[in-house]
Each structure stands twice: as C-alpha cells, then as structure tokens.
Amino acid sequence: MAGYHVAVIGATGAVGQTMLRVLEERRFPVGALRVTASARSAGRVVTFRGEPHTVVETTEAAFDGVQIALFAGGDGASGQFGRPAAARGATVIDNSSTFRMDPDVPLVVPEVNPHALRRHRGIVAVPNCCVITMVLPLAPLHAAVPIRRVVACTYQSVSGAGQDNIDALLEQSRRLLAHPDLLQGRPTPSEVERITGTPLPVAFNVLPQWKWMPGGITEEEQKIVHETKKIMEAEVPVSVTTVRVPVVVGHLVALHVEFTGPFPVERARAALSAAPGVELADDPEHGRVPTPLYATGRDACIAGRLRPDPTVPYGLALLAAADNLRKGAALNAVQIAEVLVRDSLLTGARA
Amino acid sequence: MAGYHVAVIGATGAVGQTMLRVLEERRFPVGALRVTASARSAGRVVTFRGEPHTVVETTEAAFDGVQIALFAGGDGASGQFGRPAAARGATVIDNSSTFRMDPDVPLVVPEVNPHALRRHRGIVAVPNCCVITMVLPLAPLHAAVPIRRVVACTYQSVSGAGQDNIDALLEQSRRLLAHPDLLQGRPTPSEVERITGTPLPVAFNVLPQWKWMPGGITEEEQKIVHETKKIMEAEVPVSVTTVRVPVVVGHLVALHVEFTGPFPVERARAALSAAPGVELADDPEHGRVPTPLYATGRDACIAGRLRPDPTVPYGLALLAAADNLRKGAALNAVQIAEVLVRDSLLTGARA
Numbered sequence: 001m002a003g004y005h006v007a008v009i010g011a012t013g014a015v016g017q018t019m020l021r022v023l024e025e026r027r028f029p030v031g032a033l034r035v036t037a038s039a040r041s042a043g044r045v046v047t048f049r050g051e052p053h054t055v056v057e058t059t060e061a062a063f064d065g066v067q068i069a070l071f072a073g074g075d076g077a078s079g080q081f082g083r084p085a086a087a088r089g090a091t092v093i094d095n096s097s098t099f100r101m102d103p104d105v106p107l108v109v110p111e112v113n114p115h116a117l118r119r120h121r122g123i124v125a126v127p128n129c130c131v132i133t134m135v136l137p138l139a140p141l142h143a144a145v146p147i148r149r150v151v152a153c154t155y156q157s158v159s160g161a162g163q164d165n166i167d168a169l170l171e172q173s174r175r176l177l178a179h180p181d182l183l184q185g186r187p188t189p190s191e192v193e194r195i196t197g198t199p200l201p202v203a204f205n206v207l208p209q210w211k212w213m214p215g216g217i218t219e220e221e222q223k224i225v226h227e228t229k230k231i232m233e234a235e236v237p238v239s240v241t242t243v244r245v246p247v248v249v250g251h252l253v254a255l256h257v258e259f260t261g262p263f264p265v266e267r268a269r270a271a272l273s274a275a276p277g278v279e280l281a282d283d284p285e286h287g288r289v290p291t292p293l294y295a296t297g298r299d300a301c302i303a304g305r306l307r308p309d310p311t312v313p314y315g316l317a318l319l320a321a322a323d324n325l326r327k328g329a330a331l332n333a334v335q336i337a338e339v340l341v342r343d344s345l346l347t348g349a350r351a
Numbered sequence: 352m353a354g355y356h357v358a359v360i361g362a363t364g365a366v367g368q369t370m371l372r373v374l375e376e377r378r379f380p381v382g383a384l385r386v387t388a389s390a391r392s393a394g395r396v397v398t399f400r401g402e403p404h405t406v407v408e409t410t411e412a413a414f415d416g417v418q419i420a421l422f423a424g425g426d427g428a429s430g431q432f433g434r435p436a437a438a439r440g441a442t443v444i445d446n447s448s449t450f451r452m453d454p455d456v457p458l459v460v461p462e463v464n465p466h467a468l469r470r471h472r473g474i475v476a477v478p479n480c481c482v483i484t485m486v487l488p489l490a491p492l493h494a495a496v497p498i499r500r501v502v503a504c505t506y507q508s509v510s511g512a513g514q515d516n517i518d519a520l521l522e523q524s525r526r527l528l529a530h531p532d533l534l535q536g537r538p539t540p541s542e543v544e545r546i547t548g549t550p551l552p553v554a555f556n557v558l559p560q561w562k563w564m565p566g567g568i569t570e571e572e573q574k575i576v577h578e579t580k581k582i583m584e585a586e587v588p589v590s591v592t593t594v595r596v597p598v599v600v601g602h603l604v605a606l607h608v609e610f611t612g613p614f615p616v617e618r619a620r621a622a623l624s625a626a627p628g629v630e631l632a633d634d635p636e637h638g639r640v641p642t643p644l645y646a647t648g649r650d651a652c653i654a655g656r657l658r659p660d661p662t663v664p665y666g667l668a669l670l671a672a673a674d675n676l677r678k679g680a681a682l683n684a685v686q687i688a689e690v691l692v693r694d695s696l697l698t699g700a701r702a
Contacts, residue, residue: 151607151662186649205643207642208640284563
C-alpha cells in the first residue's frame with residue numbers, strides 16, 4: 001500500500017466533504033480510505049479521486065488498521081469514538097471542541113505552533129474556526145511586539161453550524177424575498193415565524209444567538225478566549241462578541257489590538273506580509289478588503305484594513321477573514337496530518 | 352391653520368418615506384405639508400394621512416412659508432438648500448452629515464441632550480444612525496459611571512445607504528440563490544460579478560467597504576468618533592470598525608466599554624431599564640436578544656447581552672440595535688421637532 005490508511009469521520013457533513021476535497025487537492029498520500037458517519041447517513045456514497053466510497057456507520061471496529069483518523073462528526077462522534085480510535089493506534093485529528101482544552105492534547109495551527117505536535121499522545125485538536133482566523137495574524141504580530149489585550153467581534157457564516165444551517169439560510173432567504181415589504185416594515189415575531197419557520201431567522205438578520213454559559217457569555221466566546229491563549233502560549237486577554245451573519249461560508253473577525261510597545265503600521269504590515277498562511281488584502285481604495293466571499297475557497301487567512309488605533313497608547317485595528325470550512329477546519333486538519341507524516345510523528349511511527 | 356407648515360425634503364427616499372409615516376403615527380401637528388425631492392423625482396405622488404401630495408422640485412422658493420423643514424435628501428440637498436431654508440425662516444432639522452460638526456449646530460438625540468436645542472440658530476442636525484444607536488445606551492451608563500473608552504463594531508443594514516441599496520441587496524440575493532453551489536465553492540471575482548453585477552456584493556457577504564479617509568479609517572468611523580463626543584459632551588475615545596451586512600433595515604452595534612470605576616452588571620441593567628428610548632432585551636436563554644429584525648419598525652433602541660468584560664479593570668460589554676430609518680433618522684428628526692414645538696424653540700417662535 002503506497003500511502004496511509006486514512007479515515008474521515010462525519011464524511012457526509014460540510015466539513016467532512018471539504019476534507020475529502022482538500023485531501024485530493026493537496027495529493028495527501030492516502031493509501032486506503034474509510035468514510036464513516038452516523039447510522040442515519042451510513043450507506044450513502046461519497047466520491048474521492050473520482051471513485052465512489054460507501055459510508056459506513058462509525059463504530060470502534062471501523063478504526064481497525066486506520067493510521068490517521070480525521071474527525072469531522074462533531075462533539076458527539078469525537079466524544080464517543082475519539083479515545084477508542086487513538087487506543088487502536090490511529091492518530092486522531094479532531095475538529096470538535098471535545099479535546100481542545102485537554103492539557104495532553106496539542107491544539108495546533110501548523111503555521112503558528114507546529115512544535116506542539118511533538119508531545120501528542122494520539123489525539124491532536126483543530127481549534128475553533130474563529131480562533132484559527134484570529135491567531136494567524138495575531139501570532140506574527142505578537143512575536144514582533146507582545147500583545148496586551150484584544151477586543152474581537154465576529155461576523156460568522158452559518159456553515160460553521162453545519163449543512164443544515166446552510167440549507168436553512170437559503171430557504172429562509174427564498175421565503176423572505178417573497179415578502180420584501182415585511183423586511184422594510186414592522187415584522188411581528190409571529191409573521192416572521194409563519195414565513196421562515198422560526199422566530200429568529202438568520203436570513204436578512206444577524207443573530208447574537210448561541211449556546212449560553214454562566215456569566216452571560218456564549219460557549220463560542222469562551223472557546224475563543226481559552227483557545228487563543230493555548231495556541232499562542234501566552235496570557236493574551238481576549239474580550240469577544242460572537243455574532244452569526246447571513247453568509248454561507250467565510251468568517252470575518254474585527255480585531256482591536258493593544259500592544260505593549262510602539263508598533264508602526266508599516267512594521268505590522270511587513271510582519272503580516274511575511275506571515276505564513278496570511279494574505280494581505282489591504283488596499284481598500286481599490287476594493288481590496290477582507291470579505292467572507294473573497295475568503296471562500298481560499299487557503300489563506302485574508303488580513304486587511306490595518307490601521308492605527310489612537311484610543312490606546314499602542315493600538316492597531318485590523319480585519320481577518322477565512323474560509324471556516326477550509327482553513328477554519330478541514331485544511332487545518334490535513335495540514336496537521338502533513339506535519340505528522342513529514343516529521344514521523346504518527347502514533348504508529350513513534351511506537 | 353391648525354398646525355405647522357412642514358416640508359419634507361427627499362420625500363421619496365427611504366428616510367423621507369419613513370418620516371411621513373412617523374409624522375402620521377405621532378399625530379404631529381402638520382397644518383400644511385410640502386414634499387420636495389430632486390428634479391428626477393418631482394411629479395411623483397406620495398401619500399400623507401390618506402391624501403395624495405405631489406412632489407415638487409427642491410428650490411429655495413419651495414421653503415417660502417415653511418416653519419419646519421425636515422431634510423432627508425442627503426448631503427447634496429442639505430448643502431445646497433439647508434442654509435437658504437433657514438434664512439427664509441424655516442427651522443431646519445437635517446438628517447445629513449453636512450452640519451453635524453458645525454459648532455453652531457446642535458447635534459441632538461432628544462433622550463440624551465435635548466438642552467442643546469436651546470442654542471440652535473435655525474439648523475439642528477440629526478446624528479449618524481449608528482451614533483444614535485450607541486449613545487442611547489452609552490449616555491445613561493456614562494451618567495452613572497464615567498466611560499474611559501469604547502470599542503465598537505457595527506453590523507449595519509443596507510437601508511442606511513438608501514433605497515437603491517435595498518433594491519440591490521434583494522436583487523443580488525435573488526441572483527445568488529440561483530447559484531447555491533457558488534456560495535459554498537470557490538467563487539471567482541469574475542463569476543461573482545457576472546451573476547450579481549458587482550465584484551463586491553453585499554448579499555451573502557459582509558462589506559467593510561465605505562468612503563475611505565486618510566489614515567485608513569472610513570468616513571463612517573470618523574463620524575462615529577466625533578459625533579459621539581459632541582452628543583455626550585465628553586471626550587469619550589471610541590475605537591470603531593464599521594461593516595455593512597446583508598440586512599434590509601436595522602443596525603446592530605457591539606460595544607465593549609471600559610469605565611473609570613466599578614459598575615456591577617445589575618446596576619448597569621437598572622440604568623438601562625430606566626433610560627428613555629431604550630428597551631432591554633436581555634434574556635438570551637429565551638431568545639430575547641437585540642437583532643436588526645426585532646428592532647425593525649420599533650421606536651426604541653434595543654439593548655441586551657449585558658455582561659462583565661473581565662479583560663479590563665471595569666469593563667462591560669453589550670449589544671444595541673435600532674431601526675436606522677426610524678430612530679436612526681426619521682423618528683429622531685420628528686422627536687426634535689416635537690421638542691422645538693413644545694418648548695417654543697422654532698425660529699419664528701423665538702423671533
């Protein structure tokens with residue numbers, strides 16, 4: 001067998017599908033492929049390198065012989081099968097939040113902290129999609145001048161919440177477009193619910209609506225606060241507001257950053273230009289600004305609108321946008337696999 | 352004549368139409384109504400209190416006999432006709448940015464600084480729509496505990512840029528919905544332009560795209576920085592990022608506020624509950640959060656997601672949403688007219 005035995009868990013979902021595409025595009029050395037999903041999706045057929053592959057139900061036995069297990073099945077699949085897969089010898093690369101804050105699990109953006117992969121014990125975690133979008137520009141800036149504090153506001157697409165949410169946005173959009181007067185008038189919650197099927201549609205709206213945690217913050221905000229520190233290996237305080245916007249793919253994050261010393265814009269721009277995984281789109285007068293639609297399908301995090309923030313001693317503001325399915329999830333996972341292979345860090349290789 | 356002679360300038364636009372509706376709803380004492388617009392729209396007929404009114408071209412002579420001139424025709428109309436209208440004895444209430452930073456022109460949100468109306472010299476300015484959304488909750492908080500600094504990120508609807516932009520969003524949305532694969536794939540700028548007619552559509556996208564000023568900030572950001580200080584009569588530093596989202600009506604603003612002393616959340620919530628023009632929607636677990644769609648058609652600024660910000664000594668974060676055509680423009684203008692009438696502050700009344 002030339003190549004590795006790879007499993008993709010949650011292969012029928014938005015991230016799983018992107019993962020298969022990214023493995024193909026990057027010619028990852030896949031010798032054998034197993035695609036799994038929940039019982040509901042078992043039996044479906046997905047395509048990889050032009051060949052059909054039948055999806056099997058995720059079970060512990062499905063990991064027999066697997067060397068690299070790419071998990072894209074959410075917290076449910078990862079919680080149930082992540083450790084068993086690792087115990088059977090697979091190196092687990094997990095897109096869910098299940099293991100991210102486990103001190104024994106490296107949380108890795110390969111352009112930022114690849115060294116953390118050396119101490120994995122069978123499981124590596126892919127960070128939250130907004131965190132990846134943020135740390136790609138923040139890490140090189142922090143390396144140049146240490147960061148004192150970050151205020152972040154997110155503009156997150158619905159695909160971060162899965163294919164069902166993409167379908168819902170498109171369907172809600174179609175329905176509301178049939179009632180343009182409603183959007184300009186005074187829509188009552190009951191009218192909105194009658195038309196869209198929900199009192200809080202995301203179409204033609206923005207939703208600060210997430211899983212709530214004690215203290216009034218959202219689970220998404222908590223992830224961003226904790227994961228940023230773990231990846232940057234620094235106690236960078238992050239104050240963040242997470243908001244869902246009616247966009248299919250692509251997260252934008254507005255960053256207002258306070259540094260511990262002087263940081264001229266031109267020096268910051270040079271640091272971002274040289275940063276791996278970052279593309280500067282910073283010529284607003286010619287329409288070059290980070291937008292979700294521009295980031296869609298691209299590998300890089302798009303940074304721009306870099307400018308001084310005169311309201312603090314050493315402040316800069318910027319925008320960052322990335323394809324949340326690709327660099328925010330699938331691509332980052334495959335890049336981790338590439339480093340593990342290159343540096344002989346797979347569980348089996350080290351055994 | 353029972354009532355005042357009122358003129359609405361730019362009566363066919365998104366704000367002008369809202370103004371006529373608000374004058375009706377609030378039973379403003381309109382004795383005679385003149386509706387004007389650019390030559391292009393002259394001859395069109397608008398409805399007020401069930402009666403048709405023919406739109407005439409805005410000229411200096413059109414202000415003869417007018418006591419209250421509500422300008423909703425943008426910087427062009429205000430720049431050309433604002434001072435001439437005031438010179439002819441009308442009290443001008445102007446929605447454009449033309450006069451806002453003029454030291455002789457009060458910039459007024461009636462719930463916040465009605466006292467400023469006493470020193471008008473014929474022209475009163477209505478603030479930028481985001482500024483109104485921000486200062487309604489910030490002013491009562493600042494009165495309780497002085498603010499040290501504000502970081503604001505905006506989620507602004509397209510109607511702030513006029514009816515043409517509403518039509519463009521709806522048309523772009525229709526066209527892109529016919530290409531759902533494009534939204535999930537890797538849309539090239541040329542494909543996007545072919546389908547939507549623009550390389551930077553706002554539909555299924557967010558646009559950090561405005562009129563650019565020296566230093567990399569946008570004109571909108573500059574307005575927010577300066578107008579907030581003028582209305583609050585305090586040197587409150589505001590660091591702001593403005594972003595347009597695919598929403599028809601309603602602006603949302605995320606606010607991360609640093610105070611000069613302790614400010615428990617419960618005390619802040621009480622201050623907002625008691626604040627005129629503010630409605631608290633702060634029960635996220637039951638779906639009560641500020642959203643543009645909820646704010647649409649409402650008079651109040653909707654505040655919520657109030658929570659501590661532990662990254663600064665005395666920090667709070669919150670969201671505010673308002674109908675940018677209504678409280679962000681037309682309603683605020685009519686409320687100014689109401690105070691001028693109530694306190695006998697019209698130009699003629701004082702002469």
